[in-house]
Amino acid sequence: MRTTGSRRLRLLAIAGTATLLGTGLAACGDSSGSGEGDTFVFGASAEPKLLDGAFVSDGESLRIVRQIFEGLVTTAPGKTDVRPQLAKSWTTSADGRTWTFLLHEGVSFSDGTPMDAKAVCANFDRWYHFTGVRQSPSVSYYWTTVFGGFAQNEDASLPKSLYSSCTATGGLTAVIKLARPSAAFLSALTLPAFSIASPAALKKYKADEVSGAAGSPRFTGTFGTEHPVGTGPYLLRSWERGNQLVLERNETYWGNKAKTKNVVFKAIPDGGARLQSLQSGGIDGYDLVDPADVKTLKDKGFQLLDRPAFNVGYVGLNQSTPLLKNPKVRQAIIHAIDRERLVKNNYPEGTLVAKAFMPPGVFGYADDVPEYQYDPARAKELLTQAGVTSPKIEFWYPTDVSRPYLPDPAAVFQLVKGDLEKAGFTVTTKSAPWTPEYLDVVQSGKAQMYLLGWAADYGDPDNFIGTFFQKSMPEWGFNNPELTALLDRAEALTNRDRRIEAYQEANRKIMEFVPGVPFVHTQQALAFRTEVQGFVPSPVQNEDFATVSLSTK
Amino acid sequence: MRRLAQLVPILLGLSLLLFFWVRSLPGGPAAALLGERATPERVAQINRIYGLDRPVWEQYLDFLGRAARLDFGVSRMTERPVTEELVSRFPATAELAVVAILFAVGLGVPLGYLAARRHLTWIDNLSVAGSLIGVAIPVFFLGFLLKYLFAVQLGWLPPDGRQSPRLFVDHPTGFYVLDGLLRGDPASSWDALRHLILPGIALGTIPLAIITRITRAAVLDVLHKDYVRTAEAKGLTRAVVNRRHVLRNALLPVLTVTGLQVGLLLSGAVLTETVFAFPGVGSFLVDAIAARDYAVIQGFILVIAVIVVTVNLLVDLGYGLVDPRVRLR
Numbered sequence: 073m074r075t076t077g078s079r080r081l082r083l084l085a086i087a088g089t090a091t092l093l094g095t096g097l098a099a100c101g102d103s104s105g106s107g108e109g110d111t112f113v114f115g116a117s118a119e120p121k122l123l124d125g126a127f128v129s130d131g132e133s134l135r136i137v138r139q140i141f142e143g144l145v146t147t148a149p150g151k152t153d154v155r156p157q158l159a160k161s162w163t164t165s166a167d168g169r170t171w172t173f174l175l176h177e178g179v180s181f182s183d184g185t186p187m188d189a190k191a192v193c194a195n196f197d198r199w200y201h202f203t204g205v206r207q208s209p210s211v212s213y214y215w216t217t218v219f220g221g222f223a224q225n226e227d228a229s230l231p232k233s234l235y236s237s238c239t240a241t242g243g244l245t246a247v248i249k250l251a252r253p254s255a256a257f258l259s260a261l262t263l264p265a266f267s268i269a270s271p272a273a274l275k276k277y278k279a280d281e282v283s284g285a286a287g288s289p290r291f292t293g294t295f296g297t298e299h300p301v302g303t304g305p306y307l308l309r310s311w312e313r314g315n316q317l318v319l320e321r322n323e324t325y326w327g328n329k330a331k332t333k334n335v336v337f338k339a340i341p342d343g344g345a346r347l348q349s350l351q352s353g354g355i356d357g358y359d360l361v362d363p364a365d366v367k368t369l370k371d372k373g374f375q376l377l378d379r380p381a382f383n384v385g386y387v388g389l390n391q392s393t394p395l396l397k398n399p400k401v402r403q404a405i406i407h408a409i410d411r412e413r414l415v416k417n418n419y420p421e422g423t424l425v426a427k428a429f430m431p432p433g434v435f436g437y438a439d440d441v442p443e444y445q446y447d448p449a450r451a452k453e454l455l456t457q458a459g460v461t462s463p464k465i466e467f468w469y470p471t472d473v474s475r476p477y478l479p480d481p482a483a484v485f486q487l488v489k490g491d492l493e494k495a496g497f498t499v500t501t502k503s504a505p506w507t508p509e510y511l512d513v514v515q516s517g518k519a520q521m522y523l524l525g526w527a528a529d530y531g532d533p534d535n536f537i538g539t540f541f542q543k544s545m546p547e548w549g550f551n552n553p554e555l556t557a558l559l560d561r562a563e564a565l566t567n568r569d570r571r572i573e574a575y576q577e578a579n580r581k582i583m584e585f586v587p588g589v590p591f592v593h594t595q596q597a598l599a600f601r602t603e604v605q606g607f608v609p610s611p612v613q614n615e616d617f618a619t620v621s622l623s624t625k
Numbered sequence: 626m627r628r629l630a631q632l633v634p635i636l637l638g639l640s641l642l643l644f645f646w647v648r649s650l651p652g653g654p655a656a657a658l659l660g661e662r663a664t665p666e667r668v669a670q671i672n673r674i675y676g677l678d679r680p681v682w683e684q685y686l687d688f689l690g691r692a693a694r695l696d697f698g699v700s701r702m703t704e705r706p707v708t709e710e711l712v713s714r715f716p717a718t719a720e721l722a723v724v725a726i727l728f729a730v731g732l733g734v735p736l737g738y739l740a741a742r743r744h745l746t747w748i749d750n751l752s753v754a755g756s757l758i759g760v761a762i763p764v765f766f767l768g769f770l771l772k773y774l775f776a777v778q779l780g781w782l783p784p785d786g787r788q789s790p791r792l793f794v795d796h797p798t799g800f801y802v803l804d805g806l807l808r809g810d811p812a813s814s815w816d817a818l819r820h821l822i823l824p825g826i827a828l829g830t831i832p833l834a835i836i837t838r839i840t841r842a843a844v845l846d847v848l849h850k851d852y853v854r855t856a857e858a859k860g861l862t863r864a865v866v867n868r869r870h871v872l873r874n875a876l877l878p879v880l881t882v883t884g885l886q887v888g889l890l891l892s893g894a895v896l897t898e899t900v901f902a903f904p905g906v907g908s909f910l911v912d913a914i915a916a917r918d919y920a921v922i923q924g925f926i927l928v929i930a931v932i933v934v935t936v937n938l939l940v941d942l943g944y945g946l947v948d949p950r951v952r953l954r
Contacts, residue, residue: 113790118912121703208674209667210658210701217662227673229666287676287687288920290699290706309793313703313713314904316790336790340902341912344769345785349902352776352784475661505651511663526661 110333112604112620115346115358119339120317123308124279124296125267126199127206129213131613134264136337139319139617141267141302144173144192144246145258149608149616150380152434152531154258158187158268158303159246168253168566169236175244179326181270183301189240194271196238196248198280205282205289214265217529218257253564255571259532262614273301305330305618319617330618331606350374350599356622357600357607363420363479366597375600381424381431381593382611383527384536385477387488388588392549393520395465400458402586405521406444408451408495411591414487418480419594426590428579430528430536433611436562436575437533441583451495464498468513468522473506477525477594485523517546525592531612533575534563537582548587555581628938632931639930640692640923644685647922650914653677654701657917675701688923697924702916707924710909716799717787718905720817721897722890724825729832730883737840737879738872744845752837759834764893768827768900775823785902787820788813824901828893832886839882843875850874876947884940888933 120133125141128134144159156162159173179187199215201223207230209216220231234257236249250257260266274280278293295301300308305327309320319335338355340346343362349355351372361369361376369376389396389405396402415425424431428441455463469485470478478484482503489499502519504510514522524547528535534542542559544551558581562574598609606619655671656663672678676687691698697707740752776784783789787801794813796804802821805814847853848871856866895907902908906925913921 111791119703127704205674208671210655210671210674213659213662216667227666227670229670284699287674287679287684288691288698289674291704310795312796313705313710314717314909315787315796318793334793338786338790338902339904340785341908342899342902345900345902348772348777349784352780354776354784354786354790509651511656511661512665515664524661 110622111336112332112334112357112617112622113336113338113355114617115340115349115355116337117339117343117346117360118341119313120311120337122291122296123300123311124269125263125265126202126215126269126279127211127291127296129265132337132339135613135615136317136319137267137300137302138264138304138614139306139335140300140304140308141264141269142304143261143264143267144175145261147262147531147610147612147614149619150610152259152262152382152611154262154531158192162258164255164566168255168564169250171248171250171257172241173246173248175246176326177244179303180324181273181301181303182307182322182324183270183273185270185272187268187270187303188243189246191271192246192268193238193240194274195266195268196235198271198274199266200233200235202280206280214260214263214529218260218263218266253566255566255568256532256534256538256563259530259535262612263530264614267302269295270301273299277301305616306335309334325618328618331621332617335617335620347599350601353601357598357604359596359598361597361599363597365599366420369599373602375602375604377598377600377607377609378422378595379598379609379613380433380611381595382433382531383477383525383594384426384429384431384590385475385484385523385525385592385594386426386429386588386590388514388519388522388524388547389586390517390520390522390547390549391587392517392546393465395460395463396520396549398458398460399586400454401460401463403444404451404454404458404495405492405497406586406589407447407454408497409488409491409589409591410446411589412446414484415592417487418483419592423595424593426593428583429540429588429590430533430579431593431611434528434531434533434536435568436572436579438576438579441580443583444586448491448495455496462498463496464500465492466500466502466520467492468502468504468510468519470506470510470523471503473510475525476527476596477592478523479594481523488523514547515545517549519547522547529612533578534559537575537578538563541578541582541587550587552585555585628941632934635934636927636930640689640927641685643923643926644688645681647917647919648681650917652917654917654919657915658701692924692927697927698920700913700918700921702913702918702921707920710921711906711925711928713799714904714906714909716801717903718891718894718898718907720787720800720802720821721824721828721894721903721905722887724821725829725890725893726832726883726886728825728829729836729886733833733836734840734879737837737842738844738875740837740841741844741848749841752841756834756837759830759837762830763896764827764831765896765900767830768824768897771823771827772900782823783820785820787817787903789816789820792816820903824897824903827900828890828897831893832883832889835882835886836879840875840879843878844871847871847874873947877944880940880943880947884936884943887936891929891933 116132118132120136121128121130122133123137125137142157145154146157148155158175160176162171162173164171175189181187202212206212207222207226219234221233234251234254236251239247241247274295277295277299279295281293282289283292284290305322305325306319307322309318311317317337321330321333340349346358347365350358366376389402391397411425415423427443430437467489469481492499504513513519514524538559541555558578562571562578565571565574603623605621605623655668659667695708699706700710736752740749743749772784775782792813798804801817802814805811805817853870856870894905895911898905898908899911910925
């Protein structure tokens with residue numbers, strides 16, 4: 073009797089051990105895949121949304137769109153300078169309103185249809201004639217950012233379109249007319265959002281089909297989900313939502329063929345999880361390395377590539393506050409803040425201290441802008457000169473957020489506040505969650521002094537200082553017609569040298585005026601296994617995966 | 626049937642709470658989407674297009690009307706219908722939950738039984754201490770620990786996802802383990818299974834601890850019952866006593882508790898899936914909350930609620946199978 077009981081116990085124990093063993097055994101399986109040397113696995117921070125550049129503004133979608141499609145122009149590897157892509161060359165009329173693009177010969181879309189001037193114009197006309205939900209900034213963000221409005225604006229807040237027409241004057245000559253001169257237009261065309269898609273495929277796969285009830289529209293075509301047809305070095309092989317997206321080399325690509333046959337994009341939203349995935353060989357490289365992980369990665373022998381700084385973090389000063397209207401007070405503030413220490417204490421090694429509202433990599437940057445050294449004594453002196461005694465200021469910072477230029481807003485805030493207090497200011501702390509309260513308070517001009525920043529979309533000074541100062545904005549609280557006129561003129565200039573000069577002039581004017589205190593330009597890092605070669609980080613994330621190869625060990 | 630009818634008021638109340646709760650979260654979809662690019666005009670335009678500028682009660686009635694037809698709207702994160710997102714992500718969470726519950730029951734019941742049978746010996750003490758730790762350890766921490774040890778350091782198991790990225794296979798049903806078998810490709814099933822082990826253990830640990838404790842307590846309780854003593858006194862073998870009297874009676878509370886774990890598993894899945902970049906319902910819900918994707922939050926939570934209620938109902942019905950007395954009532 074006793075033995076039977078024991079046997080039962082033993083059986084149960086075996087069942088338990090088997091469960092454990094099952095797990096252990098499974099651990100010993102092999103993890104070999106197919107064609108390892110010919111597949112590059114990239115860890116993205118999110119899944120793409122759609123592969124139709126016209127409908128997306130998120131980096132993960134555009135990253136993949138960039139591989140399947142090409143635009144008229146692109147950026148030079150690792151830089152923001154404009155380079156030819158589908159257009160071999162281009163000319164501008166004297167008034168800056170007519171742009172003539174000469175296209176490469178013999179280029180076909182991956183569905184075999186020719187990429188010619190007609191196809192280019194068909195794309196521009198498609199964008200220009202968007203209606204309904206396709207006019208939403210959540211859908212056609214970049215069109216509205218660059219071109220303003222559409223053929224028929226459905227929202228009163230949309231401005232008149234910068235775009236006016238596109239004509240195919242020859243098989244390979246496309247003439248684009250603008251409503252007003254804009255040179256920023258060319259830089260903006262480097263955005264993958266303005267990729268040229270096969271007009272036949274757009275139609276066949278119903279790219280523009282929208283259905284659903286009012287208030288709940290949905291895209292029902294399969295162009296952006298299953299059949300993205302462009303001219304790029306890669307084709308969409310498969311996209312299983314939730315799992316991964318696989319690209320495969322376009323064997324009929326007109327330029328240099330992609331070095332690696334397959335590229336896999338795997339979404340791993342958590343930064344720590346991306347790091348561990350790289351360490352355990354799950355992925356070959358990943359984007360958005362957490363600054364805290366840089367040292368670990370270097371110690372373990374991984375490659376780290378910095379994406380050149382393309383953003384700015386600043387302390388905004390709202391001049392609708394009488395105190396801040398006084399230029400001497402604004403100068404006192406900029407002298408009072410120890411920006412070197414601020415950056416050293418709060419940002420990873422090698423981060424640039426800003427002295428202007430745009431980073432050095434963008435053309436039009438002026439190295440000779442007025443500089444304001446950290447000098448609390450000078451700050452006090454300026455306050456005295458301004459006739460201000462015991463100045464009081466409300467200073468805002470955002471909570472529940474981490475931006476590339478502001479990884480820890482509270483820490484930055486504390487340092488700046490301390491510096492201001494040393495110079496004699498009485499600072500009232502104000503904070504709010506990033507969206508919508510904080511942005512609302514700042515953008516509606518209710519914050520006297522605040523922390524904010526900007527990461528630009530394309531490599532043009534217009535996308536930095538033009539965004540900030542070209543029109544009077546409540547967050548800055550000033551109207552400076554001289555500066556506005558200068559920026560308007562700079563945007564319209566088509567002669568590149570004169571344009572550079574104009575923006576340099578604007579940068580000097582801005583820093584003379586001190587509308588705020590720019591303090592940082594941060595860099596983002598990407599990490600790769602040592603075998604990965606040929607990846608060139610771009611300041612605007614315009615990165616070509618076709619040059620990436622995996623050296624065999 | 627009566628039980629099913631009770632579902633209606635529960636779901637109505639929940640939908641009402643959910644609807645107003647998501648809208649009370651700071652920020653909206655437009656602000657979350659646009660970040661520093663949000664201008665009042667852009668936000669207003671998005672709200673108008675997606676009908677978010679209409680009176681809330683009107684939006685609610687609209688939502689109810691569509692939800693009744695299983696249409697939960699369109700996700701603004703992915704531009705796909707919520708129902709489609711749910712269908713494509715549910716299999717991942719279901720597979721994970723099955724592995725976790727198998728782990729918890731497969732190990733917890735024998736362990737609890739063993740501890741009860743060896744009451745007050747070292748086995749018993751170990752199981753009690755172990756289940757205390759198991760309940761107390763945070764899921765994300767355990768997940769992180771398991772991953773660091775078995776994936777990063779030892780390299781025995783994959784660190785994340787559901788299938789090795791270099792394995793290009795189709796998944797017609799979305800249940801990866803099953804898909805491999807259907808395709809006649811057991812290697813890919815095996816690969817998918819290996820991806821389930823670490824997250825399965827992380828997710829199954831709390832239920833394991835709870836089931837072990839409940840089994841132990843239930844068996845101890847039954848062992849001291851008169852009818853067990855009577856059965857033993859009648860001279861029945863230990864095996865028969867165990868099967869007919871001890872296990873069957875002890876199983877009732879174990880079954881109840883296991884059923885209750887389903888709700889816990891689904892909430893634990895949110896954390897586990899995030900740690901293991903496991904593309905299921907939980908990790909998608911986390912993203913949706915961050916993006917203020919109202920349609921996804923409402924739809925997913927409602928469906929999860931239906932699942933939890935249904936499982937509890939099934940557990941109640943299951944009593945009948947184990948205990949004829951319940952069936953009679």
